[in-house]
Amino acid sequence: MASEHIEHKLALLPDEPGSYQMKDINGKIIYVGKAKNLKNRVRSYFKAEHDGKTAELVRNIADFDFIVTNSDKEAFLLEITLIQKWQPYYNIRLKRGTGYPYIKITNERNPELVLVSDLKKDGAYYFGPYPNVYAAQETLHFLQKVYPLRRCNGFQGRPCLYYHMGQCLGPCWHEVPEEEYTKQIKKIKSFLNGNTASVTKKLDQMMTKAAENLEFERAAEIRDQLKFIDATVEKQKIISNDNTPRDVFNFYMDKGWLSVQVFFMRQARLMKREKRLFSIVGTAEEEMSSFILQFYNRKNVKMPNEILVPAGIDTDVLEDVLHVPVRTPQRGEKKNLMELAGKNAQISLEEKFRLLELGEMKTTGAMKEITDALGLPEGHKIEAFDHSHIQGTDLVSAMVVFVDGQPNKNLYRKFKLKTVDHADEAASTQEVIRRRYTRLLKEHATMPDLILMDGGEIQLNAAKDVLENELGLDVPVAAMVKNEHHKTADLLKQEGDEHLHLDPKSQGFFLLQRIQDEVHRFAISFHRQVHSKNSLASRLDGIHGVGPKTRQKLLTKFGSIKKIANASLEELHAVGISESTAKLIKVSLEASLKAEEQKK
Template sequence: MKSEHIKNKLALLPDKPGCYMMKNADGTVIYVGKAKVLKNRVRSYFTGSHDAKTQRLVTEIRDFEFIVTASNMEALILECNLIKQYHPRYNVLLKDDKSFPYIKITHEKHPRLEVTRRVVKDKGKYFGPYPNAYAAQETKKLLDRIYPLRKCKTLPDKVCLYYHIGQCVAPCEYEVAQEDYDRMVGEITRFLNGGHEQIKAELTTKMHEAAEKLEFERAKELRDQIVHIEMLMEKQKINMNDAVDRDVFGFAVDKGWMCVQILYMRQGKMIERRASMFPYYGEAADDFVSFVTQYYSENPALPKEVLLPENAMDKEKAGESIADQLQSWLNVHVHVPQRGLKKQMVTMAGDNARMALEEKFKLLERDEQRTSKAAESLGEWLGIGAARRIEAFDNSNIQGTHPVSAMVVFIDGKPAKKEYRKYKIKTVVGPDDYESMREVVRRRYERVLKEGLPLPELIVIDGGKGQIAAATDVLENELGLYIPVCGLAKDDKHRTAQLLAGNPPEVVPLPRDSQEFYLLQRIQDEVHRFAITFHRETRAKSMVVSKLDSIPGIGEVRRKKLLRHFGSLKKLQAAAVEDFRAVGIGEALAQKILDHLNKPEDAEAAGEDRSTV
């Protein structure tokens, strides 16, 4: 149901283009969208029925904001910037996964060539992407032999070997005219943009001239360069008759997931493809366009042409509006092909996306069957029947400081993260793993009994016989619960090595290559990860609080304000005096806080020693 607050805000929505930001109960932005008509688009979230994935988003919305823009294109760009600013959980977010290699001509006084996977707006010239690092490195080696740009990242004091073999103009020792650099950079650019045939023809002419002058070593060197160019270009299959660099997009959706396929065509050849798969919560076409805008927002290595599928476009204008907006923003030709070879390429990208999704769901189905079967078989190995619900515990501390414990839940072999629990150890002093296990098991199952929560078929303890005995004693003798408990012992390399069960505990001969053993490894790794993460958080918060509490004039209220405003101790230490005005702290106290936080550790320790004398 719509709250009165939302009803009032909906009435104020304008009939103009812009962006909207949906917020949850904590005021966190959970979704950013754009609209040609804000009033219609935002109201649609609160009226009518929705599919399951959109309903999941809608149920979390407690407030929204909107920003009016002058045009649809401005809304497109603003949406991209807002997504990058807020990282909303329900938006399509590009991951920083492994990227393709590019060849870069650096923007420096003495430019050089390098292979990089990081494309940034630094005025350098980027060419690619290349299908793999080998292809990029081989192309760079060829260009290094032909064009003697500098090779060293830092100029040395004297000329190096590259100068003596004719592969560097040695700007470290000799003055190099700007026109020489401009000529070499221009020829490299022409080569990488598809002009290798012309470069090959020029090298052939130079080879013949050298042979006529009886400079056979020079002629052989030029011949080798020509052969390298031919070998490099033959490795790629021609797909288009022209030599235009283009990116071809296609996408498919199924079961709340989207797959975007990009076919990279360079110099008329398809060199590589990439698939990105992610859950989406908005309209499929809108989220696809959001993906494209994010993809190009940080990438200065643009192709000459971008091909988009028709099913991503505005049906009312047959794809013109989005294509025109992207074209104006990117300053490259954006086309929605209707027929011919380009249409076939877009169709191929869409087909590949659809097949990738089908493969994903088939693999998921197979993994679900395996994990469900593994949970059943694990129970059979232990003689307890099917272990549908498994709860696992792990303790974490450093020499007894900030001791914590964590519990994870697996149902039918899959993690149920909403049921995970964290525990701060309250009654144990020092590093006593057995007593810590007793406390957390007692607290967990006292609450289970009190609130009538479901009991597990199996409890997994990260430890050996001592931890199993401690947990079993609490369950049976204090709580009257007879739940099977097993332990996972690790080897000297901290890997899951043995399953212990029974009373007294004995090794269960579970094969290490079985799905059941793999399931136990996953459970142990997950509970260990969860416990370690909680321990780090607890320790970090304790350090921050203790540092702030030791400053005169900083009480609990001000401490909370400071942490809420600055976010972390590191940002607080780096703040300026005037930054504290936002939390109502004057210059004198602000300077005192900064002096204390940035005090050298040895000076702080010395102060503590004097105070205890």
């Protein structure tokens, strides 16, 4: 049931195209969508029954905004812009780069062959992207040896080393005719476009000859080179009679999950395949359109000559935005490719469902074992706490979060203790529990289903005291109790109760150990970080002329004693430190580091 505030806003929605932005209780944008008719589309979220991720989205909507556009195309572009700006939780989101390199022939008087990660409109020739980065590097080295262009930095009056090795045409010492570059570039382009037969035949002959002459290392090098060529250029057998560079998109949807397959067809070969799985809110066709536009709105993506999509996708809008023909094949070879991509999408999603089923006992099943042992209703979210210090100094606490048996590191939190200045487990627990759950109350956030303390009765009682007597919260708390081997083995629900034993071979027992190990690791790593910074600060404080402001400048700029000690006087002076103080800092820190080395 929509709130009164939302009902009023729904009544004011226009019958216009545009983009809408759903917000949570904190005003954070959690979903961005587009619509041909804003009034009908936005109302549908609150006036119809939903399940899966859509139902979860609707439960979390506290408000919404919208922007009217002049056309569907503008709504489409605005949606993608807002998704990439706000990264909403319930939208499909793609990283901006592909992470794959290209082989580039530069556009200049003396061109060279290089490996790059960015595509630029600079008139150069680009080949790729190549998923196997190492193979791409080795193929580049092979081309530089067989079809040399420029390897030097230009005219220097004498031949460079690469020229003597036969890997540079020699602009380092004379003018190379443009025709010579053109001839080499033609061979390189032919090779990278898949015409490798003559080269591989020659390499095979060289490998055989090397083996016959007992030059086995040389033969192995040539064998590896053939593998690299296969990985970058040949890659797959020919599966098409059409050399048109095209990308093929298809999907399969089931149980609220969208499985996407992208085939990259180059030189009549399937050069690369990408697969993605998403839990979605909108229809499959809408989400696919959003995915495709985001896919090409990234760095390092070279546009094909043609894009193939399944039926139901708005090809006109995509074509208008991408400026590339977007078609739905009806018959023949292209239709077969589309069906093959769809079949692979179905296989990927069914595989995910099988793995989810197999892993359920290790996640939600393990969580249920813990809640059953404590006599609690089935839950999903555990927050666990631990403290760390050295002889009562640099006191810190840490919290880890497990959802359905899996760690969610985005929800982890660190606490520098403010009210405790000595080793006091009860006081430390009270402070961190008070700070954590006072904040959740202020934010009207959902409380965890279970709180676990790494320790015994002291931590358990302190946590309960704050939750029940100060904050008025009824959140279950238990302590993870260690055995004589300092390993978490049991749970303690109430002071004076017997320890609750979990089956040592059960998934619940393994999950409990994982939680204890993870919160301890997180607390220790945070403590080391704080202690290191405090140690650094104390060393600087002992140097005459270094006050709090100077110390902060040094910490911000260099970050460690060693880096400060190794910095030049000019670098220290650039931070705003006088020459005399800079010299004193270097002498003091160098002596300190030398003394530490001698101790080791």
